Amino acid sequence: MDRRNAAGETADLFGGTPLEVAPGAVHVPGWLDPAAQRDLVALCREWAGGPAGMRRHRMPRGGLMSVRMAALGWYWEPYRYSRTLPDGRPVRPFPDLLGRLAREGVAAAYGRPPAPQSPPYDVALVNFYDAEARMGMHQDRDERADAPVVSLSLGDTCVFRFGNTETRTRPYTDVELRSGDLFVFGGPSRLAYHGVPRTRPGTAPEGIGLAAGRLNITIRASGLADSQG
Numbered sequence: 001m002d003r004r005n006a007a008g009e010t011a012d013l014f015g016g017t018p019l020e021v022a023p024g025a026v027h028v029p030g031w032l033d034p035a036a037q038r039d040l041v042a043l044c045r046e047w048a049g050g051p052a053g054m055r056r057h058r059m060p061r062g063g064l065m066s067v068r069m070a071a072l073g074w075y076w077e078p079y080r081y082s083r084t085l086p087d088g089r090p091v092r093p094f095p096d097l098l099g100r101l102a103r104e105g106v107a108a109a110y111g112r113p114p115a116p117q118s119p120p121y122d123v124a125l126v127n128f129y130d131a132e133a134r135m136g137m138h139q140d141r142d143e144r145a146d147a148p149v150v151s152l153s154l155g156d157t158c159v160f161r162f163g164n165t166e167t168r169t170r171p172y173t174d175v176e177l178r179s180g181d182l183f184v185f186g187g188p189s190r191l192a193y194h195g196v197p198r199t200r201p202g203t204a205p206e207g208i209g210l211a212a213g214r215l216n217i218t219i220r221a222s223g224l225a226d227s228q229g
């Protein structure tokens with residue numbers, strides 16, 4: 001399938017041209033090559049083992065999230081970050097690799113890396129979606145820094161719904177995120193509502209080490225100091 005960007009150029013699935021979905025929200029198809037995807041899947045498997053490994057969080061109103069989530073750097077549960085798990089154990093440190101990928105992702109999406117004085121990327125949430133999992137429309141608003149969120153997708157394709165900063169509803173754009181895609185949202189879209197209404201089971205590419213399901217890594221700058229949270 002050809003995608004067309006704002007300049008009218010077509011982009012291949014691999015190493016695709018950045019597509020602006022909303023101001024400050026950019027989709028870069030095929031940003032990670034298959035080897036990089038395979039390496040990240042292996043790391044996710046390691047991170048899933050904990051501490052702060054894959055778990056389903058309970059929402060304030062009592063429902064369980066269908067997505068399983070692991071945390072690096074800071075522990076997150078609805079709706080706050082903390083340095084330690086509920087049982088007091090420390091969270092696994094934020095890997096340098098993800099900080100590097102986040103800065104490179106910003107550069108790929110926006111044409112320039114984050115400014116040297118911008119708040120450091122220091123937290124990653126790793127989401128696993130089985131065939132039934134979904135994520136409702138929400139804002140990523142527990143960070144106290146306005147650095148763009150950098151999202152990497154692995155495995156099954158999903159429908160990623162990217163909306164507006166005012167409401168959970170229309171107007172929104174549905175984007176298919178495939179294995180290896182990068183999505184960056186910052187600037188005027190940093191607090192836009194977004195969600196994953198469905199995945200497309202059975203669409204994961206072969207050879208990356210993920211037979212079924214979808215992994216998503218969001219890399220964020222918490223803006224929190226050690227004494228906070």
Ligand SMILES: O=C(O)CCC(=O)C(=O)O
Nearest residue numbers: 125127140160196216218
């Ligand atoms: O899975 C995705 O692509 C989005 C995940 C997300 O919005 C989140 O972790 O806050």
Ligand SMILES: [Fe+2]
Nearest residue numbers: 138139140194
């Ligand atoms: Fe989010």
